[in-house]
Amino acid sequence: xxxxxxGKRLLVHLVLITFTGLTLLPVALVVRKAITPGQEFELTLxxxxxxxxxxxxxxxxxxxxxxxxxxxxxxLLNSLLAALxxxxxGVFLACTAAxxxxxxxxxxxxxxxxxxxxxxxxxxxxxxxxxxxILSRLGLLxxxxxxxxxxxxxxxPFCVWMLKGYFDTIPRELxxxxxxxxxxxxxxxxxxxxxLARPAIAVTALFCFMTxxxxxxxxxxxxxxxxxxTLPVLIKSYVGEYGSTQWGSFxxxxxxxxxxxxxxxxxxQKNLVAGLTAGGVKG
Amino acid sequence: MSxxxxxxxxxxxxxxxxxxxLAGAIIGLTAAALYLRTRNAGDQLQAEAxxxxxxxxxxxSGAQRSAHDTADPDLLQRRVLALAGRDTVTLATVVQEPxxxxxxxxxxxxxxxxxxxxxxxxxxxxxxxxxxxxYDLANRVRQHGPVVELRAPQDGPVTVxxxxxxxxxxxxxxxxxxxxxPRPLHVPVNAWPIGAGVLALGLLGLMAxxxxxxxxxxxxxxxGLTALCWYQLSTLAAFYHRVLPIPSYALRSALQxxxxxPLTIPAWPLxxxxxxxxxxxxxxxxxxxxxxxxxxxxxxAAYLYVLPAAVGMLxxxxxxxxxxxxxxxxxxxxxxxxxxxxSNFIEILSGGGRPLSHPLNFYFTLGVTVLxxxxxxxxxVAIGLALALVLKDPLLRxxxxxxxxxxxxxxxxNYITALIxxxxxxxxxxxxxxxxxxxxxxxxSWFSSFSTAFAANLVTNTWLGFPFMMVVCLGALQSxxxxxxxxxxxxxASRWQSFLHITLPLLRPAxxxxxxxxxxxxxxxxxxxYLVSAGAPGGSTDILITEAYRWAFERADRYGLAAAYAxxxxxxxxxxxxxxxxxxxxxxxTYS
Numbered sequence: 001x002x003x004x005x006x007g008k009r010l011l012v013h014l015v016l017i018t019f020t021g022l023t024l025l026p027v028a029l030v031v032r033k034a035i036t037p038g039q040e041f042e043l044t045l046x047x048x049x050x051x052x053x054x055x056x057x058x059x060x061x062x063x064x065x066x067x068x069x070x071x072x073x074x075x076l077l078n079s080l081l082a083a084l085x086x087x088x089x090g091v092f093l094a095c096t097a098a099x100x101x102x103x104x105x106x107x108x109x110x111x112x113x114x115x116x117x118x119x120x121x122x123x124x125x126x127x128x129x130x131x132x133x134i135l136s137r138l139g140l141l142x143x144x145x146x147x148x149x150x151x152x153x154x155x156x157p158f159c160v161w162m163l164k165g166y167f168d169t170i171p172r173e174l175x176x177x178x179x180x181x182x183x184x185x186x187x188x189x190x191x192x193x194x195x196l197a198r199p200a201i202a203v204t205a206l207f208c209f210m211t212x213x214x215x216x217x218x219x220x221x222x223x224x225x226x227x228x229x230t231l232p233v234l235i236k237s238y239v240g241e242y243g244s245t246q247w248g249s250f251x252x253x254x255x256x257x258x259x260x261x262x263x264x265x266x267x268x269q270k271n272l273v274a275g276l277t278a279g280g281v282k283g
Numbered sequence: 284m285s286x287x288x289x290x291x292x293x294x295x296x297x298x299x300x301x302x303x304x305l306a307g308a309i310i311g312l313t314a315a316a317l318y319l320r321t322r323n324a325g326d327q328l329q330a331e332a333x334x335x336x337x338x339x340x341x342x343x344s345g346a347q348r349s350a351h352d353t354a355d356p357d358l359l360q361r362r363v364l365a366l367a368g369r370d371t372v373t374l375a376t377v378v379q380e381p382x383x384x385x386x387x388x389x390x391x392x393x394x395x396x397x398x399x400x401x402x403x404x405x406x407x408x409x410x411x412x413x414x415x416x417x418y419d420l421a422n423r424v425r426q427h428g429p430v431v432e433l434r435a436p437q438d439g440p441v442t443v444x445x446x447x448x449x450x451x452x453x454x455x456x457x458x459x460x461x462x463x464x465p466r467p468l469h470v471p472v473n474a475w476p477i478g479a480g481v482l483a484l485g486l487l488g489l490m491a492x493x494x495x496x497x498x499x500x501x502x503x504x505x506x507g508l509t510a511l512c513w514y515q516l517s518t519l520a521a522f523y524h525r526v527l528p529i530p531s532y533a534l535r536s537a538l539q540x541x542x543x544x545p546l547t548i549p550a551w552p553l554x555x556x557x558x559x560x561x562x563x564x565x566x567x568x569x570x571x572x573x574x575x576x577x578x579x580x581x582x583x584a585a586y587l588y589v590l591p592a593a594v595g596m597l598x599x600x601x602x603x604x605x606x607x608x609x610x611x612x613x614x615x616x617x618x619x620x621x622x623x624x625x626s627n628f629i630e631i632l633s634g635g636g637r638p639l640s641h642p643l644n645f646y647f648t649l650g651v652t653v654l655x656x657x658x659x660x661x662x663x664v665a666i667g668l669a670l671a672l673v674l675k676d677p678l679l680r681x682x683x684x685x686x687x688x689x690x691x692x693x694x695x696x697n698y699i700t701a702l703i704x705x706x707x708x709x710x711x712x713x714x715x716x717x718x719x720x721x722x723x724x725x726x727x728s729w730f731s732s733f734s735t736a737f738a739a740n741l742v743t744n745t746w747l748g749f750p751f752m753m754v755v756c757l758g759a760l761q762s763x764x765x766x767x768x769x770x771x772x773x774x775x776a777s778r779w780q781s782f783l784h785i786t787l788p789l790l791r792p793a794x795x796x797x798x799x800x801x802x803x804x805x806x807x808x809x810x811x812x813y814l815v816s817a818g819a820p821g822g823s824t825d826i827l828i829t830e831a832y833r834w835a836f837e838r839a840d841r842y843g844l845a846a847a848y849a850x851x852x853x854x855x856x857x858x859x860x861x862x863x864x865x866x867x868x869x870x871x872x873t874y875s
Contacts, residue, residue: 009678009679012673012676012679013681015673016673016674016685019670019689020685020688020689023688023689023691023692023746024688024691025714026700026703026704026707026714026746027691027692027695027703029703029707029714030703040712041706041709041712041713041714089595092591093591093592093595094592096587096588096589096590096591096592097588097589097591097592097593099588100584100585100586100588100589101589104582104584104585104588106578106581106582106585106586107578107582108578109585112589112593115596116596118857118860119596119600125807125809125828125831125832126607126828126831126849126852126853127600127603127604127607127849128832128835129607129610129835129842129845129846129849130602130603130604130606130607130610130846131603133606134602134603134606149599150599152595152599153596153599153600153603156592156595156596156599157596160592185584189588213696214696214697214698216696216698216810216814217698217809217810217813217832221836232696232698235698235699235702236698236702236814239702239705239706245706247706250702250706254699254702254703257696257699258694258695258696258699261694261696262691262694262695265693265694266687266694269690269693269694269754
């Protein structure tokens with residue numbers, strides 16, 4: 001490369017560094033706020049804190065009711081249960097369906113796939129009112145089981161599409177060989193397909209977990225008791241109206257909640273893009 | 284395969300049987316619904332609220348911890364007035380269904396007990412400064428007030444916070460706040476939503492298939508049967524209510540002796556089973572049943588595999604969806620529903636009598652939504668593609684690091700993103716105004732005008748959305764073989780030409796689905812709108828989905844209207860998908 005090329009590359013780096021810096025600034029400010037004392041944002045763009053404290057983390061984690069109930073613990077447990085339940089329900093119900101959609105040709109296949117795709121697009125927020133009514137009739141409002149069921153409405157179609165995509169990549173010859181050897185369909189599914197698809201199932205499960213873990217508005221609308229809240233509702237509660245926001249606690253809470261999902265996201269992001277767009281192409 | 288005459292005879296028999304089943308199902312369904320309605324009629328919840336407020340005010344008057352078991356408003360009022368004294372103004376706030384730990388109570392329902400309630404109510408308008416005073420007051424209460432346990436009958440424990448008297452407008456005011464356990468939304472199951480929902484679902488299903496004469500006949504008979512059932516409803520309900528439990532009651536009294544407690548029939552199995560039976564019967568009636576049975580037999584394995592997910596979807600998606608569909612034809616006011624036909628849809632589509640420039644006019648919101656979606660997707664694709672083009676250069680160093688850092692916004696949960704940016708756009712201590720100040724621009728109050736509030740939302744969502752497009756473009760760019768460019772280079776094509784004629788066409792198969800997906804995500808990007816601008820100013824930055832939410836949960840509980848909104852959003856999304864599906868197919872044909 002010539003000197004001119006080098007200069008150009010330097011310019012590219014400069015632009016990229018500025019852009020990346022701008023992108024990271026909001027996150028940096030939150031991290032800074034989480035470890036500096038005081039509840040207000042400081043008027044500075046310098047992401048390096050002037051003094052460090054872990055008080056905000058202590059406040060958030062130590063959130064308790066007047067009667068001594070450890071509120072944060074309860075809400076963490078709620079979040080975990082909702083996310084895990086959704087994952088199990090979604091993956092369990094979707095596994096077999098995804099296999100059928102991938103391998104069998106049957107009347108209603110196209111319709112079924114399309115339905116799952118449309119439902120996945122159709123946000124659960126739109127089903128909120130009927131879901132609210134049904135849950136309240138079943139006595140499941142303010143319960144984690146109810147939230148789990150609600151989250152599954154989007155988790156199941158998502159899992160079906162993700163898993164179908166992976167099953168499509170497993171060569172059919174494997175099954176045909178097993179069929180000739182006299183294995184039943186069910187046996188093939190359990191002894192060949194599922195073990196082969198284990199990484200895919202793990203990825204799908206983790207995405208399910210992340211979506212449920214990150215959900216705010218349904219939880220905020222359905223859950224009415226503080227002890228039933230999930231963590232997103234707690235974190236939103238630090239940001240009040242009329243400007244009396246506890247930004248310090250919010251920042252600490254946001255970091256606590258985000259770290260696991262951000263880590264998961266980085267571990268899995270390549271698979272996510274493939275899965276999401278695969279669903280889009282074949283609709 | 285059986286012989287044709289036999290098949291047709293069997294088909295006829297099946298048709299007759301399913302017709303009978305259909306009629307039975309409709310009758311049973313309506314009866315069940317009516318039964319549910321009568322069962323719910325006894326509930327009342329509005330009446331207790333003022334009582335609570337007063338109980339509260341009572342609690343404030345000295346008692347640190349006390350229990351009150353009465354919900355009788357008159358009795359409480361007398362006690363309150365006795366305790367309050369002449370020059371003390373007593374004010375109590377009751378909050379029902381708190382949906383957030385803090386502050387929501389001032390936006391939700393308020394019940395006030397006050398020596399001059401009318402005047403106070405007027406003064407506590409949302410935008411009135413008095414609201415702010417009450418808010419501050421309540422905040423202090425929340426933190427320092429003594430806690431009083433108030434037990435209301437039926438409801439379980441209620442937390443009460445009462446404050447020391449404070450001076451507001453020169454008068455002594457005591458505030459107490461009741462936070463009750465959330466009540467179930469009072470929605471009696473009505474035959475009409477179910478009936479209308481099933482009918483509409485059936486209609487949609489039929490439209491999806493090829494319309495035949497037989498279907499029309501079936502639909503007509505179905506409608507006729509429903510009408511008949513309605514006419515007979517009271518008789519049916521009485522039958523279901525009184526006659527059915529009798530044999531069981533007789534049996535139990537014979538077995539146990541004496542008079543056992545009257546039987547209550549759980550109605551939910553009926554509510555689930557009957558629409559199912561109805562649907563199956565309709566299918567059978569039009570002769571689809573036979574074909575379905577054959578298909579089921581031939582592809583048994585496939586259907587078995589699909590079954591768990593299908594059942595899950597039926598219960599979790601289609602049942603609520605059907606209910607929501609029905610709800611769109613109803614108006615809800617104070618816990619009761621009235622059938623209003625298409626008037627919800629008419630109200631929405633006619634703009635509700637508001638001028639086009641009014642934020643609550645449907646077309647205004649639709650316009651904002653389209654503008655919102657369009658600008659966002661455009662920005663996402665432009666920024667994503669530009670970054671991908673820069674990062675694709677194989678000789679660029681550290682590009683892995685750039686990529687990892689640049690997708691961070693995608694990894695952060697979007698409600699957190701929204702709240703962070705809400706803070707960044709704060710007009711006093713937000714980082715954005717700080718930056719502008721450094722550039723010599725005066726403070727902007729971001730959420731007080733449409734354009735700036737929209738811009739704030741847009742910036743937030745762009746920050747959140749460009750990494751996805753970048754990753755998609757990067758993946759697609761890397762799959763384009765380099766020799767194509769080299770060939771173009773040899774042929775003397777400029778960089779712009781090779782971008783236009785090589786890169787863009789080859790990107791299209793990957794970019795198209797991503798754009799469709801991004802559009803749908805942005806169209807329904809609830810969290811950003813709801814948490815960043817919250818529709819400010821005056822609901823003008825609301826998009827369709829937040830508008831629907833507000834009609835249901837923040838403005839007079841208009842569930843029917845909200846359901847109709849949701850349906851319209853669905854139709855728009857479906858049309859969009861159909862259109863783009865056709866377009867993608869067209870491009871696939873061109874480039875494959």
